[in-house]
Structure formats: C-alpha cells, structure tokens
Amino acid sequence: MLTACTYNEKNLLLRISQDDAFAFTMLFNQYKDKVYTIAFKLTGCAFTSEEAVQDIFMKLWVKRKDLPGVEYFTAWFNTIIRNYLFSLLKSQVARENREIAFAGKLPSFYNNTDQGILLKETEALLEKALYTLPPQQNKVYRLIKERGMKKEEVASQLNLSTETVKAHLSKAIKSIRAYCLAHMDNPAILILAFTMLQ
Numbered sequence: 001m002l003t004a005c006t007y008n009e010k011n012l013l014l015r016i017s018q019d020d021a022f023a024f025t026m027l028f029n030q031y032k033d034k035v036y037t038i039a040f041k042l043t044g045c046a047f048t049s050e051e052a053v054q055d056i057f058m059k060l061w062v063k064r065k066d067l068p069g070v071e072y073f074t075a076w077f078n079t080i081i082r083n084y085l086f087s088l089l090k091s092q093v094a095r096e097n098r099e100i101a102f103a104g105k106l107p108s109f110y111n112n113t114d115q116g117i118l119l120k121e122t123e124a125l126l127e128k129a130l131y132t133l134p135p136q137q138n139k140v141y142r143l144i145k146e147r148g149m150k151k152e153e154v155a156s157q158l159n160l161s162t163e164t165v166k167a168h169l170s171k172a173i174k175s176i177r178a179y180c181l182a183h184m185d186n187p188a189i190l191i192l193a194f195t196m197l198q
Contacts (some may be wrong), residue, residue, distance in 0.1 A: 013027070013068070031077075032053050035053050035057075036052075036053050039052035042088070052085070055084060056084050060080060073148065086119045136158075137168045137169075137171055139158065140154055141169060141172040151165045176193075
C-alpha cells in the first residue's frame with residue numbers, strides 16, 4: 001500500500017498528536033491521493049472513494065494520541081486503511097445481497113456472516129502465497145509491506161542493492177497475485193487481497 005515514513009514525517013506525527021491541525025493538513029495532502037487510488041481500485045466509484053479518504057483520515061485524527069508510540073507509521077496506517085476498506089467491501093456485498101434477496105432472486109447468504117471471516121480468509125490466502133516464495137523474496141516483502149520499511153532500509157539491512165530489493169519485491173507481488181488467482185475464485189477476497197498488495 002504505502003511506503004515507510006521519513007524522519008521529518010515522524011516529527012509531523014508528533015505535532016499531530018499535540019492537536020496541530022496544520023501538521024494534520026500537511027499529512028493529509030501528502031497521503032490523500034494514495035489513499036484515494038487504493039479506494040478507487042476497490043470500489044470503482046469516485047464519490048465512494050472521496051468519502052473513504054475523508055473517513056480514513058478522520059479515523060487517523062481520532063487516534064492521533066497514539067501516533068508518538070507508532071514505530072512504523074505506514075504499517076499502522078495501512079492497517080487502518082485495510083480495515084476500513086474491508087468494512088466498506090463487506091457492507092457493499094451485504095447491501096447488494098439484500099437487494100437481490102428483496103427482488104426474490106435468491107436468499108440472502110451474507111446477512112449472518114461473521115465480520116472477520118472475509119478478512120481472515122484473505123490474510124490466510126496471502127500467508128499461504130508467501131510460503132511459496134523464495135526466502136529472500138519472502139523476507140523483502142514482509143519487511144516492506146508488513147513493517148513499512150523503505151526499500152533503501154531493507155537493502156542496507158539485507159546487504160543488497162536497492163535495485164535487487166526492488167526486483168525481489170516486484171517478483172514477490174507477481175507470484176502472490178498468480179497464486180491468489182490460481183487458488184481462489186471468490187471475487188471479494190481477490191479484490192481485497194490485491195488491494196493489500198498495493
């Protein structure tokens with residue numbers, strides 16, 4: 001989804017935690033387009049994506065007091081984005097399902113679905129895909145996508161060139177997508193999985 005934050009950004013987060021609205025606006029302007037792009041890929045709707053941006057940043061503002069203790073902001077923020085989009089996707093599926101059920105075309109299958117099932121299945125699918133990767137690709141992917149580290153930081157930690165890290169990440173994402181397509185036919189899970197890979 002998003003990449004790791006800089007030292008200056010950490011200072012910005014500290015200011016936000018102290019109720020600095022100007023600092024929050026700076027962060028909003030820095031990330032809003034990225035969040036919009038992720039939301040639009042999932043929903044395909046400009047209006048819904050704009051609402052998603054507003055809601056996600058509102059959640060960030062509500063949680064601003066937690067920011068000083070966040071070691072990897074982007075990984076933390078990615079979790080907020082992922083959870084919001086999961087809830088959004090679930091509500092869309094439920095709404096469409098209710099409309100179909102109301103029309104008498106088929107019964108409602110999702111009304112009693114446990115809220116965490118879709119996300120758990122998606123995470124399980126991605127985890128299985130990760131186990132199929134070569135060790136170095138697996139490590140690079142986890143450090144960047146799960147811990148929110150920069151490619152340069154990963155290169156330094158693993159004693160690799162930045163270009164090698166980029167190549168490992170690109171190959172890992174392609175392999176994960178191929179695995180998901182080969183082992184999952186639920187479109188909702190595939191959409192959520194591919195969104196997590198951004």
